[in-house]
Amino acid sequence: MPQSSQLSLIRVLLLWTTILSIVQAVFIILFFTAGHLGQSQNSSTVAPERQIEPPPDNSSTPSPSPDEKLLLGEGKVLTYEANLEANQIIWRTKDVENGVISKGGKSLEILQDGYYFLSLQVTLKKCSFNGTRGSEDSRSVSVTLTGDTKEKILLQGRINTHTCSTGPLSKAEMLAAGKELKFDITLPPREIDDTVYRTHLDVIFFLKPKKR
Structure with a gap:
């Protein structure tokens, strides 16, 4: 009887350890994924796309007399x-x-x-x-x-x-x-x-x- 109780306890501990490992892995994945997305959004907010200005229209400049x-x-x-x-x-x-x-x-x-x-x-x-x-x-x-x-x-x-x-x-x-x-x-x-x-x-x- 004592041996069967120990085996059951070991099994419970192994199952609990496995569950914790899976949960920890999920949290790590979510953390790095969320951090990468946040950095991309911040960089797009700080450095907006530069607009190319058209060259000046020299035709509007009056020619010298x-x-x-x-x-x-x-x-x-x-x-x-x-x-x-x-x-x-x-x-x-x-x-x-x-x-x-x-x-x-x-x-x-x-x-x-x-x-x-x-x-x-x-x-x-x-x-x-x-x-x-x-x-x-x-x-x-x-x-x-x-x-x-x-x-x-x-x-x-x-x-x-x-x-x-x-x-x-x-x-x-x-x-x-x-x-x-x-x-x-x-x-x-x-x-x-x-x-x-x-x-x-x-x-x-x-x-x-x-x-x-």
């Missing part, structure tokens, strides 16, 4: 060619709608206040010439570019004996709208070589900033 472009340093570069008409020098440029200087003529009108870099070169067909003036040294031939009046000399030079040219005569000047550039040479204009790379007037213009 011509004056603003000049202030940004673009400026304008103009080249005037010398044309012989009725024994006169007529200056003409291909950029007729430049808005800075008149398109051409015996004199050129300044259309806009600003800073002007002027470069003039005049070349003769030959250094010595004959005519009613007689033969004379080409160095006595004077070329002048004035602003409005003869007293306002912007550029002046003489013909070089060896090159038959003044070479580049250059100067930077601040000019106001309404002024005129007038060209003068102390010999008949027909003596000038009007090939564009030998006789030309070049202008570089920058807009004068407005006072604030």
Whole structure:
């Protein structure tokens, strides 16, 4: 009898131990499963999905005006060619709608206040010439570019004996709208070589900033 009671007790203890082990395993599984789900939910809450913003629409940005472009340093570069008409020098440029200087003529009108870099070169067909003036040294031939009046000399030079040219005569000047550039040479204009790379007037213009 005592042995059968011990066997029964052992069986009960084994059954109870088995039940506890199963319950413990279930609790462990549920704990780790619930913890993983909670971490996933928290991470999705803390770091929401980033929304990709569309690129800015540059078409809505207004383009700078011509004056603003000049202030940004673009400026304008103009080249005037010398044309012989009725024994006169007529200056003409291909950029007729430049808005800075008149398109051409015996004199050129300044259309806009600003800073002007002027470069003039005049070349003769030959250094010595004959005519009613007689033969004379080409160095006595004077070329002048004035602003409005003869007293306002912007550029002046003489013909070089060896090159038959003044070479580049250059100067930077601040000019106001309404002024005129007038060209003068102390010999008949027909003596000038009007090939564009030998006789030309070049202008570089920058807009004068407005006072604030």
